[in-house]
Amino acid sequence: MSRIGKRPIEVPGSVKVHQDAANIRVEGPKGFLQLALPQGVELTLQDKTIHVTRISDSRKARSYHGLVRTLVANMVTGVSAGFEKNLEISGVGYRAEAGDGILKLALGYSRPIEYRIPEGIDIKVDKQVNITVAGIDRQLVGRVAAEIRSLRKPEPYKGKGIKYAGERIRRKVGKSVGA
Numbered sequence: 001m002s003r004i005g006k007r008p009i010e011v012p013g014s015v016k017v018h019q020d021a022a023n024i025r026v027e028g029p030k031g032f033l034q035l036a037l038p039q040g041v042e043l044t045l046q047d048k049t050i051h052v053t054r055i056s057d058s059r060k061a062r063s064y065h066g067l068v069r070t071l072v073a074n075m076v077t078g079v080s081a082g083f084e085k086n087l088e089i090s091g092v093g094y095r096a097e098a099g100d101g102i103l104k105l106a107l108g109y110s111r112p113i114e115y116r117i118p119e120g121i122d123i124k125v126d127k128q129v130n131i132t133v134a135g136i137d138r139q140l141v142g143r144v145a146a147e148i149r150s151l152r153k154p155e156p157y158k159g160k161g162i163k164y165a166g167e168r169i170r171r172k173v174g175k176s177v178g179a
Helices: 059-080 138-150
Strands: 016-019 023-028 031-036 041-046 049-054 083-090 095-099 102-106 113-116 121-126 130-135 161-164
Touching: 016 041, 023 059, 031 059, 041 059, 049 059, 059 083, 059 138, 083 138, 095 121, 121 138, 130 138, 138 161
Parallel strands: none
Antiparallel strands: 016 023, 023 031, 041 049, 083 130, 083 161, 095 102, 102 113, 121 130
């Protein structure tokens, strides 16, 4: 039995869970999320907890057991508290500016980069170098943060670029002058 899959999901009072044949819909103060359940896994709602069980013991059902439990737990957390990722920009002249659904980044290229912010994502820029990506869908928040980081990954010599907050960049020693 999956260690993750057998743990119950606690549902806060402000969150409502609706289930029909093959779908689950989670509504909360921040919005709603929907998930199509794969075959071999079913959900049972009891009071304010959700239990994920597998119907058969097939390989596919066993692999979906923990996955579905984690996805539903992320949905419950997302609609109640939300998720956020923080990015930091380092480098002389590197800066960001958000507005009108577009994130404008000056990253040392010949012209600024314009990144279109997807629906359901909120981006805030603080002091032109700190970017906060927030939303209710954990997968979408992580993907957007990774796409923004990939526009100028931190380089190992001076550490210039976009990195996650708290990420350590392994620094390399530059060229040394021979005697």
